[in-house]
Amino acid sequence: MKRLKISHILNNKDFVYALSLFVFIAFISISFYELSKTEVTVVQEGETMTVRTHAKTVGDVLNELAIEVGEHDELSHEVNELVNRDITIEHTIAKEVVVSIDGDDQTYYTTSDTVGDFLQEQDIEMKKHDHMSLADSTEIKDNLEIDIEKAFQVTINDAGEKEKIWTTGGTVKELLADHDVKLAKLDRVKPKKSTKVKEDTSINITRVEKITDVVEEEQDYSVVKKNDDSLEKGTEEVVSEGESGLIEKHYEVVLENGEEVSRELIEEEVKKESQEKVVAVGTKVEQPKQTATPAASNEQSSKSSNTNNTAKSEPKTETVSRGSEEKEGKTLYMKATAYNWDCASCDGRGLTATGYDLKNNPEGVVAVDPSVIPLGSKVWVEGYGYAIARDTGGNIKGNKIDLHMSSQQKAQNYGTKTVQVKIIE
Incomplete structure (x- = not known):
């Protein structure tokens, strides 16, 4: 009985030893298995994770982590690339961007960080005057919409x-x-x-303007003839001279781009009444005298009478000067400015475009657009008087005119005005 007990004890020791050996081997195996794993770093959308794995390829690592790589996503390594120690796999998920150019929509997928980077990536050119709804620095987010209007x-x-x-x-x-x-x-x-x-x-x-043009017109006088029996028949004599009247007429003038297109009389005022001319018309008839004188005497008397009658019967004549108007051509309404030869932008020589010396002859010179008023034309400018178109200017285009003044101060004081310009010849 004692021997059996010892044997039983020995069997228990063997079991414990075997179990310990199994546990040790298992621990060594597990430790070796863990130590044989490769440490891999995965970066996704800015988040970093570190894993230990026996995966052989990048694709295996992503599968273990249940990371799906989309068609337009960006991956730092090929999926079939072998995994080595301390590898870092970067995965950037592509975002959907809708670009509308002049109303024409197109969908893109991008991994760019900003709108500016995206435009460069997709070769979308933005010119100086084009307009975009977002700034270049705007961060790209999923389902972003960009509106572009081409200039x-x-x-x-x-x-x-x-x-x-x-x-x-x-x-x-x-x-x-x-x-x-x-x-x-x-x-x-x-x-x-x-x-x-x-x-x-x-x-x-x-450009439409309405202005009032005041014109003074001379009113003809009437001629009245009155019979006068104190004057020989056939003769006339001025009793009182006639005098012309003066009427002031106000016209509403419509200008389009400086040129007159219509004129309507809106007011008329008599400034001076005309005075009629009175002419006496002779009606007196001389009666012949009856005498008994000799024929010679009668003949002499007849000659004398005829001579007197002839002298009296000669009509008196008069010439009334009614004046004359200077012939005038086209009338324009123009924007007028003023200048002096000694200006900051002038050449300092005082010569016009036609070679005229403004230093010694500062009066009566205007700068014009030759396509409107030919150089050399004589003009009359409201508020300035008569002048000759002798100069041009870079800013004098169309219905504009530049009046030369005798001093720079006068030119500055003139400012800008709309004036009537008559082309005389």
Whole structure:
């Protein structure tokens, strides 16, 4: 009985030893298994995670982490690339971006960080005058919408002065407001303000003004003839001279782009009444005298009488000078400015475009647009007088005129005015 007990004890020791050995081997195996794993760093959307894995490829690592790589996503390594120690896998998820260019939508997928980077990536060119709804620095987010309006040129013809401006669209009214083009109450614009502008749109502005033109007109006098029996028949004698009257007429004048298009009489006032001319007309008839004188005496008397009658019967004549008006040509209403040869932008020599010396002859010279008033023309300018078109200017285009003054101070004081200009010859 004692021997069996010892044997039983020995068997228990063997079991414990075997169990300990199994546990040790298992621990060593597990430790070796864990130590044989590769440490991998995965970065996704700015978040970093570190894992230990027996995965052989990048694709295996992503599968273990249940990371799905989309068609447009960006991956730092190929999926079949072998995993090595200390590898870092970066995964950037592509975001959907909708770009609308002049109303034409197109969908893109991008991994760019900002709108500016995205445009460069997709080779979308933004020119100087184009307009975009977002700034270049705007962060790209999923389902981002970007509106782009491409700029084009439109021609504005303002009273004959043409200018090309850049715009991205809108109405005529909005375009004029954006470029600080102001319209007066009577001005007209075509096409109408509500019209949407396009690349081939031409905007025409007609500047309309209403002014009052006061004209003094001479009123002819009437001639009254009265019979006078104290004068020999067939003779006339001026009793009182006639005198012309003066009428002041007020016209409402409509100007379009500086040129007169209509004139309407709105008021008439007699400033001076005319005085009639009175002429006496002779009605007296001489009766022949009856005498018994000899024939010679009668003949002499008859000759004397005929001589006297002839002298009396010669009519008196008069010449009334009614005056004459200087022949005038085309009349314009123009915007007038003034200058002096000694200005900051002048050459200092005092010579006009035609070689005229303004230093020694400062009066009666105007600068014009030769296509409107030919050089050398004689003109009359309201408030300035008669002058000769001897000069031109870079800013004198269309219905504009520049009046030469004898000093720089006078030129500055003149300012800008709308005046009547008559082309004499």
